Amino acid sequence: MNGVEIRGLCKSYGKIKAVDGLDLTVGSGQVFGLLGPNGSGKTTTIKLLLGLIKPDSGDALVLGRPISKGIEFEKIGYMPQETALYEELTVHENLKLFGGIFGMKKRAFLGREEEVLRIVDLKGRRDSLLSELSGGQRHRISLAVALLHSPEIIFLDEPTVGVDPPLRVSFWKTFHDLKRKGVTIIMTTHYLDEARKCDNIGLMRSGKLISKGSPGRIMKDTGTDNLEDAFLKLASAGSPEVLT
Amino acid sequence: MKGLRFLMVTKKIFWNFRHDKRSLALMLLAPILSMMVFGIAFSGDMEDVKVVIVNLDQGHQAPVFNQSVKISQSVISNMDRDVLDISYSSSIEDGLKGVEDGTYYSLIIFPENFTMNIMAYKSAMASENVTAIMGINEHSTVSIRSDQAEVSVVSEVNRLVMQAIAETMEQGGFDVPIDVDVSDPVYGDGATFIDMFIPGIMGFTIFLLTTTLSLITFVGERTQGTLYRLMATPITEGEIILGYALAFSILGMAQVALLIAIAVLVFDVMVVGNLLLTFLIGSMLGMVSVSLGILLSSLARRESQAIQFYPLIVMPTFLLAGIFWPLESIPAYLRPLSYGIPVTYAIKGLRSVMVRGWGVAEIWPQLLALTLFATAFLLGAVLTLKMERRRA
Numbered sequence: 277m278n279g280v281e282i283r284g285l286c287k288s289y290g291k292i293k294a295v296d297g298l299d300l301t302v303g304s305g306q307v308f309g310l311l312g313p314n315g316s317g318k319t320t321t322i323k324l325l326l327g328l329i330k331p332d333s334g335d336a337l338v339l340g341r342p343i344s345k346g347i348e349f350e351k352i353g354y355m356p357q358e359t360a361l362y363e364e365l366t367v368h369e370n371l372k373l374f375g376g377i378f379g380m381k382k383r384a385f386l387g388r389e390e391e392v393l394r395i396v397d398l399k400g401r402r403d404s405l406l407s408e409l410s411g412g413q414r415h416r417i418s419l420a421v422a423l424l425h426s427p428e429i430i431f432l433d434e435p436t437v438g439v440d441p442p443l444r445v446s447f448w449k450t451f452h453d454l455k456r457k458g459v460t461i462i463m464t465t466h467y468l469d470e471a472r473k474c475d476n477i478g479l480m481r482s483g484k485l486i487s488k489g490s491p492g493r494i495m496k497d498t499g500t501d502n503l504e505d506a507f508l509k510l511a512s513a514g515s516p517e518v519l520t
Numbered sequence: 521m522k523g524l525r526f527l528m529v530t531k532k533i534f535w536n537f538r539h540d541k542r543s544l545a546l547m548l549l550a551p552i553l554s555m556m557v558f559g560i561a562f563s564g565d566m567e568d569v570k571v572v573i574v575n576l577d578q579g580h581q582a583p584v585f586n587q588s589v590k591i592s593q594s595v596i597s598n599m600d601r602d603v604l605d606i607s608y609s610s611s612i613e614d615g616l617k618g619v620e621d622g623t624y625y626s627l628i629i630f631p632e633n634f635t636m637n638i639m640a641y642k643s644a645m646a647s648e649n650v651t652a653i654m655g656i657n658e659h660s661t662v663s664i665r666s667d668q669a670e671v672s673v674v675s676e677v678n679r680l681v682m683q684a685i686a687e688t689m690e691q692g693g694f695d696v697p698i699d700v701d702v703s704d705p706v707y708g709d710g711a712t713f714i715d716m717f718i719p720g721i722m723g724f725t726i727f728l729l730t731t732t733l734s735l736i737t738f739v740g741e742r743t744q745g746t747l748y749r750l751m752a753t754p755i756t757e758g759e760i761i762l763g764y765a766l767a768f769s770i771l772g773m774a775q776v777a778l779l780i781a782i783a784v785l786v787f788d789v790m791v792v793g794n795l796l797l798t799f800l801i802g803s804m805l806g807m808v809s810v811s812l813g814i815l816l817s818s819l820a821r822r823e824s825q826a827i828q829f830y831p832l833i834v835m836p837t838f839l840l841a842g843i844f845w846p847l848e849s850i851p852a853y854l855r856p857l858s859y860g861i862p863v864t865y866a867i868k869g870l871r872s873v874m875v876r877g878w879g880v881a882e883i884w885p886q887l888l889a890l891t892l893f894a895t896a897f898l899l900g901a902v903l904t905l906k907m908e909r910r911r912a
């Protein structure tokens with residue numbers, strides 16, 4: 277079973293085609309990186325996969341289940357691009373709220389809470405109000421919430437924005453640990469050094485996927501020796517050619 | 521456990537209050553404050569109402585004691601000096617001038633033949649002479665000419681003058697042709713203005729504050745993106761709304777309890793009926809208001825836009841829900857609007873329970889109306905959330 281299978285997904289906002297006939301398959305247990313310039317449709321793609329917005333046409337399977345048939349949120353973790361947490365609540369209360377909503381029992385919750393706070397290195401701030409944390413720290417709590425209920429597939433919208441370099445390294449260690457446990461991770465990023473750490477990446481432009489494959493494969497196809505040159509080359513190519 | 525997910529949302533709202541004392545204060549202290557303000561302003565008895573009397577009464581030469589009798593004097597001495605501040609004037613023109621320039625609220629005129637007519641009537645009645653009785657075509661008339669701008673003051677003056685006349689007639693053993701007795705009311709014995717408007721203030725403040733707070737909170741859910749995050753969890757739109765409704769209906773009950781306590785302890789208001797019923801009404805009003813707040817929040821993208829709805833919900837409710845005056849005093853063409861405002865039913869229900877001591881058997885129409893409003897608004901709120909997912 278694949279983590280995600282997208283078939284001809286389309287979503288327009290008025291004249292803007294935010295996602296324009298997207299086809300994409302992400303195998304389970306993969307770390308997949310979605311890249312592309314601002315406004316290329318990465319966030320919209322994730323929101324479509326989570327059923328937060330309805331597609332104009334096309335469908336997708338998440339963990340083998342069509343999103344049009346309803347989504348098994350119990351198995352899904354989501355870290356939105358904006359922090360999207362309750363600023364007036366403490367770290368602990370934010371976690372408790374989502375733990376409760378995911379039906380976690382008190383014991384299991386307390387164990388997981390400690391675990392995810394360790395991962396984001398904010399154990400000492402459990403009782404701080406979200407509004408008292410720095411921007412990067414809030415972002416880290418947001419990741420902690422996404423990981424809390426041990427989901428099978430995790431959607432991370434720019435998880436490492438504003439996170440300091442040492443912690444970013446430790447995040448990637450966490451991602452690879454999860455991958456080893458069979459968790460599928462789909463993330464968006466603007467950092468090419470991170471893209472290189474993904475099993476597969478997809479490059480979006482104007483709602484279309486213009487390139488897809490392992491970082492090595494993309495460099496080879498474009499005849500470049502780093503992703504930066506590869507993307508520049510792909511981006512400057514006249515009409516977006518869809519590689520499969 | 522799974523079915524109780526909505527409780528997490530309810531808890532979240534209360535955790536929020538733990539940190540945001542300002543909102544909690546708004547919910548609990550503001551109603552008290554507004555009740556104090558209105559209560560103190562309205563509970564004071566009327567006093568120092570300036571009136572001027574022009575007494576032209578010539579009196580009557582009593583045949584037996586050869587004494588002049590002026591019934592008007594007795595009437596004046598029977599007027600309630602605690603309320604009325606009485607001056608005298610010798611001419612109607614001067615008195616009128618005083619009312620026109622605002623020195624007095626009312627001019628009270630006793631005509632020349634005031635005593636004469638009463639005596640004539642009395643003797644005619646005593647003689648049982650039908651033609652004599654029929655022959656009396658002039659009645660004693662006290663004229664009151666008032667500054668009608670202050671309606672409540674004027675009606676108080678009118679009432680006191682009538683009361684003084686009635687007392688005088690009784691003392692003098694005159695047959696007062698019409699006898700109106702209002703001393704034994706069906707409901708609300710001993711009720712004063714404050715008893716009647718406190719349920720109004722309760723209903724209005726619960727509605728206003730709950731709608732405000734839930735509107736602001738829910739706009740926050742949207743702008744902070746937490747609503748989307750919630751929607752990417754197993755919780756359903758219905759459960760989110762249910763969680764909110766429960767939290768604010770509990771708050772509604774707390775507000776009712778608090779307001780009734782203040783009303784009883786500070787303003788000595790009487791509560792005749794079942795307190796549990798008032799809590800029920802408070803919690804239902806809380807539910808109606810929270811779902812209205814959520815509905816409105818879907819029209820507002822930012823807090824500042826939410827504020828713009830304010831006059832739209834506050835003014836009609838304030839004017840048409842029967843807070844200070846009964847629905848009957850609202851023009852007939854506006855009354856259908858009153859019936860479209862949920863607070864109207866809450867206030868009517870609270871008033872019936874608190875002042876009349878009515879139970880479910882009598883106030884079921886109000887309970888039914890509130891239930892229908894709550895159901896419709898809650899479903900509406902759920903529906904807008906579901907539609908938004910489709911539209912976004």
Ligand SMILES: Nc1ncnc2c1ncn2[C@@H]1O[C@H](COP(=O)(O)OP(=O)(O)OP(=O)(O)O)[C@@H](O)[C@H]1O
Nearest residue numbers: 289292294312313314315316317318319320321912
């Ligand atoms: N709610 C919305 N209403 C109207 N247009 C929208 C909405 N959301 C997204 N868009 C448009 O859809 C396009 C894709 O947006 P999207 O957020 O998916 O981009 P992105 O790839 O995530 O960009 P970024 O790297 O900046 O996060 C943009 O042109 C954006 O303006």
Ligand SMILES: [Mg+2]
Nearest residue numbers: 318319320357
């Ligand atoms: Mg984005």
